[in-house]
Amino acid sequence: MTRRSESLANRLRGVAAVVGALALLRGAPAGAHALSPSMLLLHERSPGIVDATWRTPSLRMPGADIRPILPDQCTLIGMRVGVEGLGLAKTDALLHVELADGRAVDSVIRAREPYITIAAPDRGLGVARRYGALGFDHIMGGYDHLLFVFGLLLLAPTRRALLGTITAFTVGHSVTLTLAVLGVTHVAPQPIEVLIALSIFVLAVELSRGTDGATLMRRAPWLMAVTFGFLHGLGFAGALRETGLPQAAIPLALLSFNVGIEVGQLAFVAAVLLATALARPVTVRLPAWSRAVPVYVMGSLAAFWMIERALPLIR
DSSP, X not given: OEEOOHHHHHHHHHHHHHHHHHHHHHHSOTTOOOSOOEEEEEEEEETTEEEEEEEOOSOOOTTOOOXXXXXXXSOOTTOEEEXXXXXXXXXXXXXXXXXXXXXXXXXXXXXTBOEEEOOOOOOTHHHHHHHHHHHHHHHHHXXXXXXXXXXXXXXXXXXXXXXXXXXXXXXXXXXXXXXHHTTSOOOOHHHHHHHHHHHHHHHHHHHHTOSOOOOHHHHOHHHXXXXXHHHHHHHHHHHHHHHOOOGGGHHHHHHHHHHHHHHHHHHHHHHHHHHHHHHHHHHTTSOGGGGGHHHHHHHHHHHHHHHHHHHHHHX
């Protein structure tokens, strides 16, 4: 294997550090592993050609010998990679692998599990299952996207209008998701996240006006949904780019990811409608002003997200 230049380390450091830090926060007990983790970056430029970058912290336990364990051959698929000596060093290691088939693998190597095996790419049903689950998990964990869908439920006056509005939102985010992942469009993710929060705030402002106004958003909610759907699709693309696409099954992976998003979206809509139906006997006895509470909560969250996401850009 050849050692990659410093530019590769700088380019991948942020990705690996963020993923690894999150994993450390989830899995490590409080107060453990105070020392900085080591970092192993592998980039498979083509089958048989792998660039490797290995970094260790300047501070380490005396006598600790942390070293990467790589395959004897420059092949990653089906091979074990890892780091030895972590137990004595009392630290972990971050692993980031970019494969020639477009996939990316991020993991935290610990003393109790010093190796991982790079799995072969999924085929057919495996691709559909993996990327469908990824899309479902992403939408269910994307509270800003779900809050926007909740606003669409409040905006649409009838079931027919709701169906058209949700469909328009789906079309909008599917188009930009596909264009962004395929590299047709290139937009920085940070401003997009601010604009996604802004779309929720604008929707909340419209909902706060009541149903008497004849605004364009009220008369054609589908137009607003497809327009803001373009923004949300660019946000969805970020998660898919981090995972990577299998070069041999890009259309299937994209389709499955979209289907996963739609399944999660429809499950959320069904849950809200069911909860609304069950709560109707209670809500009819509540004061009229209480009906505005969800809208103001929605607007407050959107405003908070806008400020939170815009501050790094200002700095």
